[in-house]
Amino acid sequence: MHVLLTGSSGWLGRFLAPMLRAAGHAVTGLDVAPGRGTDIIGSVADRALIDRAFAERGIEAVIHGGALHKPDIARYPAQAFIGVNVTGTRNLLEAAVAAGHDRFVMTSTTSLMISQAVRDEAGDAAVWLDEQSGPLEPRNIYGVTKLAAEGLCRVQQLEQGIGCTILRTARFFPEDDDTDASLSGQNLKANEFLHRRLTVEDAARAHLVALERTPPARCETYLVSAPTPFCREDAIELKRDAAAVIARHFPEAAELYARRGWQLPASIGRVYDAGLAQRQMGFRCATAFAAILTALANDAAMPFIHDADYVSPAVQS
Template sequence: MRVLLTGSSGWLGRHLAPLLGEHGHEVTGFDVVPGAYTDVIGTVADRALVERTMGEHGIDAVIHGGALHKPDIARYPRQAFVDVNVSGTLNLIEAAVAAGNDRFLFTSTTSLMVRADVRAGAGEAGAWWMDEEFGPLEPRNIYGITKLAAEQACRLVHREHGIAVLILRTGRFFPEDDDTHAVPSGENLKANELLHRRLTVEDAAAAHLAALEAAPAIGCDTFILSAPPPFARDEADELARDARAVIARHFPDAAALYAARGWVLPATIDRVYDPSRAERRFGWRAQTDFGRVLAALRDGSALPFAHDAGYTSPIVARERATCTN
C-alpha cells in the first residue's frame, strides 16, 4: 500500500516508517520539520496541502501519528492544538475518504483518559483499571481535549462514509526524562512504568503495522497500547496500598535485582492500562515487558528500552536552532 504517515520526523515516525517499508509498503512521510523519512514538509492544518499530497502520491491509507503533544502546551496557544489536532485530523480523514481509502489509523493517547481524580491517585477500589470502556472521559488539559475531539471526528466520518478507523491510544514511549516526575528518574522510572503504563517505541510501531493490516476487517474500534501488565484486576486494591508485595509475588527476585542497580520499585501503583483488546482483535502483544527488564538486569545485558535524557523533539530542536541564528 501507499501509506501517508504524518509525524514522520518524530520518535514514533522514525521507527514506524522503515518498518512499514520492510513490509512492502510505500511510505510518504509528512511533517512540519525535515527528517530522514519525511517527503512533504508542512502542517496537516493546511487542507490544500493535505489534499494535494494525497493526490500526487496516490495514497491508499493514512496513519496519522503527527500532533501537538502535552509538552507543547508550554509553547503553543490552545488554538494551535485545535488547528493541528482537531482540524488537521479532519482534513486528513476527509481527504482519505475523497481518495477512496478504505482504512485510517489515528494515533491517540491514554493521556485523555486521565481525569483529575485519576491524576490524584487511586480510587475507592484501588488502582484504576483502565481499559477501553473506562469513563467518563474528562481530559484535564487542551492536549487531551483535542485528541478526544479528534477521536470523535474519526468515528463520525466512519459512521457516515464507512472508512475503517482504528484509534490507537498509546501509553508512554518517549525516550526523554519525564517532565513532571523527578523521582525516580531516567531508566528506573521507565522500567517501573513497564509494569502498568509504558511500551517501547518498537512495540508501538509494530502495533501500528498490525492495525493497518487488520483495519478493514475490524471496521471501527479503539485500542489501548501498553506492555501487558503482570497483574490481575483483583490485585488493584493491594497495588494501591503495597505494590511491592504484589510485584514480589509475580517476580520474587525483583527487589534484589533493583537493589543491585541502585533502583527502587514503586511503593504504590494507582493505575493499570489493559491492552488485551488489541491482542484479541488484531493479534498485537508488546514484546517488551517488565519481565524483559528483569532478564536484562540478571544477565547484565542492555536494557530493552530507549532512554535519552537529552532527547528533544524535532520541532523543539528547530525552534532552538532558529533562536540561536
C-alpha cells in the first residue's frame, strides 16, 4: 500500500517510516518539520495540502501520527491543538473516505484516560486501566482534543463505513519526565515497563500491525503498552507495597537494581492492561520488564532509548 504517514519527522515517525518500507509499503511522510522520512512539509490542518497529497501521491491508506502533544501545551494556545488534533484528523478522514480507503490508523494516547482522580491516585488500590475504563475526563487540552479525534474516527466509521484502528499508546518518549524528577531518567523508565511504558520500536510495530489488520467497516480502540506482569487481584497490594508484588514475579529484581543504585517503585497507582490488543489484533510488545532485568544482569545497554536532551524537530525548526 501507499501510506500517508503524518508526524513522519517525529519520534514515532522516524522509526515507523523505515519499518513500513521494510514491510513493502510505499510511504509519503508529512510533517511540519523536515526529517529523513518526510516528503511534504506542512500541517494536517491545511485541507488543501491534504487534498493535493492524496491526488498527487496516490495515497491508499493513512497512519495519522502527527499531533500537538502534552509538552506543547507550554508552547501553543488551545486553538492550535484544536486545529491540528481535531480539524487535522477530520481533514484526513474525509480525504480518506473520498479516496475510497478501507482503513485508517490513528495514534492516540493513554493520557486521555487519566482524569484528575486517576492522576491523584488517592484510592486504596492501583487503578486498572483498559479500553473499558471510564468515564473519560481528560484534564488538559491535549487529552480533550485527542478524545475528540477518536470520536471523529468513530463517526466516520458509522457514517461512511471506513475501518479505523485507534491506538492509545502508553509512554515511549525518550526525554526525561517533566513532572517527576524523583529518580534518574533511566531508572524511572525502567520502572514504568512494569505498568505504563513501551519502546518506540514496539509503538511503531503496533502501527504496522494495525495497518495490515484493521477490520473493514469497524472502529476499534486498543491500549498499547508493554505487557504488565500484574493482575487485577494485585491492585490493593501494588498500592500498599509494590516491592513485595514485584518480588513474587521477579525475585532477582531487588538485587539487580541495587547493583545499579536504582530503586524499585514502593507504590504503583495505576496499571495499563494491553491484553485486548493481543487477543484481537494479535499484537504484543516485544520488550517487557524482564528484558530490563536481563540487561542489568548482563551489564548491558538498556533495551529502550533514553535521551535527556531530545528535542522535537518541530521545536527545533
